[in-house]
Amino acid sequence: MRRDFILSLWRGRLRVFALAALSALLGWSSAWAEQSTAIDLAAELQQFKDGSFDDKARIVASLESSGDERAIAILKSLLAGVLYYRKHDERVVIVKETDDGYQLSDVLNGESLGDVERRDVKKIPINNALRGQLRGALARLSLSHKNPAVRLAAVKEIIKDIDAETVPLLRQALTKEADDKVLEALRTGVAMMDVGSDDKAVRLAAIKNLGETLLPEARQHLQALVEPDGEADAAIRLAATQALAQIESRRQVYGFLETVFFGLSLGSVLLLAAIGLAITFGVMGVINMAHGELMMLGAYTTYVVQLLMPGHIEYSLLVAVPAAFLVAGLVGIAIERGVIRFLYGRPLETLLATFGISLLLQQAVRSVFSPLNRSVETPAWMSGSLEINSALALTYNRLYIILFSLLVFAALLLILKKTSLGLQVRAVAQNRDMAKAMGIRTQWVDALTFGLGSGIAGVAGVALSQLTNVGPNLGQAYIIDSFMVVVFGGVGNLWGTLVGALSLGVVNKFLEPWSGAVLAKILVLIFIILFIQKRPRGLFPQKGRAAEG
């Protein structure tokens, strides 16, 4: 109905649009007659600029039904938010951001109109309702796109507010579709309309269909049927109730998997934060309160790397990982050589000195980079989520960070077990005097070990820059957690740190929906306190003579 109405209302204007677009293609000056219609399109755009949001909605609908390539381009630039107008002559333009202003180009023929200052142009405002309409319009236009992912997104957009007018579009697409996921979505869309059909058999089939999908819209339609005032027919009600139960049980399974994933991802962040500490605190026995600040330095290194390679955000993280390792590692070595080496065997003084260093580093960053948070961009390959089905989607950034943390863990394990440095580190940790007697330069090993632990903290900072704010206080948020993990897992045991971090993450995430985020954290802390009472050496205590040293 809606579309018919709009079509009839706008048929007159459509012709103008087609002509206008044509004339724009041919160029403005080609013929006088076309020019007059082109002015009409300009007037239309003008109306769009000044109109209320209702006017804009109507104009968008008409642009959509015109089926014109250029109209689609206008819709796209409108959705992308690059449609502006010049303040002095009110001409509608497309803008492209430059370093200190905007580069303008004409809407109709793309002709460049020069650079202007930011405040010389004003954006044509759109709101969420209009954005939804634009997305719907573009979705209907991209049902036959060659990329299945685009088609799937389009179908999902359409079934959000499906009506009798759009179903034929879906039925038509159904006959041509080959991709399984898109097929499922299309069938759901069609079934959602069939539920309201007159034929009982069709309705029952549709309900069965809806019961097999996890799309939230399907559940809403079924829910409407089983509401007390929803459906009169008992057989239909029964079928809908069964379908809902089927959906619910599948959702529960996926909900469980989702929580496990959330837990693992929280655990992997804890692991990254703690694993450097597992070296400095666990192996060397140094209580380093500046550990969090070393992570902060890593995060700031990511920011600087992105500043240095502005055009290559996609690769910036790959460069930032070694850079952060070096920066944090060198700062770590400097801290060890400058302060900590005079304080071995005096934990209280070490604690105070490193706490002082942490404040020093924070204020240094405040002075150099300003107290404001810095914006670290997320590369495209880390945004969005891997959609397994409508009930379970794994966000890419978390997924990569889980993998990354395991990689860092494996690399560290290799260094400690397979290299001569690792051998020396273990020897010094077990018996310093004996190692010295064997000709190991223990001071040099101390510095390198501390550098290694600090460097890994820096690498963790790169990962954190993708999850949280990069600011002077970044480190403080993680220092308690990292000590918690290392103590829980067993001091001096890397595997303990791994198991400790992951299990704390999962426990936290299972508690959270039940108790809320604040209480979950408190409960985990209480649990650790009780646990340490029972097993003061953590999950995996070191055994044998090494444990006594």
Next chain:
Amino acid sequence: MNSRKQISPLRCIVGAVALGVVSQWAQAADTIKVGILHSLSGTMAISETTLKDTMLMLIDEQNKKGGLLGKKLEAVVVDPASNWPLFAEKTRELISKDKVAAIFGCWTSVSRKSVLPVVEELNGLLFYPVQYEGEESSKNVFYTGAAPNQQAIPAVDYLMKDVGAKRWVLAGTDYVYPRTTNKILEAYLKAKGVKNEDIMINYTPFGHSDWQSIVSDIKKFGSQGKKTAVVSTINGDANVPFYKELANQGISAADIPVVAFSVGEEELSGIDTKPLVGHLGAWNYFMSVDAKENDAFIKKWHGFIKDKKRVTNDPMEAHYIGFNMWVKAVEKAKSTDTNKVVDAIVGVTVPNLTGGTAEMLPNHHITKPVLIGEIQDDGQFEVVWETAKLVPGDAWSDFLPGSKDIEADWVKLKCGNYNTKTKKCSGQNF
């Protein structure tokens, strides 16, 4: 002769030093001191340093215009370092030692609550520029930020009427401002007929960064077929990972819009705003507002701070209004004496930056327009809705059972919490 010659330059020096001291004294007596109480270090430095610069700019500008009552203004800047008890100590120092005529400062409600007994005891003046939870009115404090009825309630109205929201998520950081605001909003929503199961309330610690489960819960809560909106009183920093997670889990502003009360231009300038486009902010001022006063203010700000990329925000406007009101009141009272200024300032009107005027009300709150803006990809807000008239600030919410009978009026009643039922003023309430 010889010895005299030797002494004379020394005398000159002594004389010069003495003269210098005297002239400094004279100068000190000739200035009106203005205290600036904003954290320049610690967690709140991110928001508050800008306000210190704003005040310095306003004072500088007033001095160029010839000062106040024929005297120059002198800024006294102190750093309470995001440390709440230190706010009280610094206030005492400003009033007792530096003898400032007025203090412009504080950001968090905790810091205001810690300053409050001190300004009341020493009879000082505090201009507080940030939107807050209400439920307070002091003789010595002027609230130039928004009260809940000037921000939270209109935002909910907009979501209800224009967006058609039926289910509500009230998400906040776990401290006094979100808790009180959400209490008011919950009572308001229920008064509007929203059922209990359609409201979800969630609190998170300061600086929360792991939003996975909460966003997933919001997603589930929002996929029940009714239009869902999130009202966020999440504080500063924690917003970034929150919005990032929303985007990553595929929730766009068109599906579930989030309206935030603590996210302004300054906060947005530190983050990648692409995932936020279309989410909403409710304030009384946006940098993008097209008004002559605003353009002039932005130009002055860029000139003062010497950086064209710096943004302006709502609390800056509040200081602009508060400072101009104080200047007008001092001129009207012809004195900086606290009691005279308090009497003179009620009813003072000054232009705000959005093309209207702000008036100081008897309850020490001001009139403001309420604007709802959608976040754009350049970190600015685009106004999508605004109140038709100026909204007078209400100190005591009409939607909380304890506070709806309480009234604040410092002209007729001379009381900040007068109970209209028992006809009693219960004194200052902290």
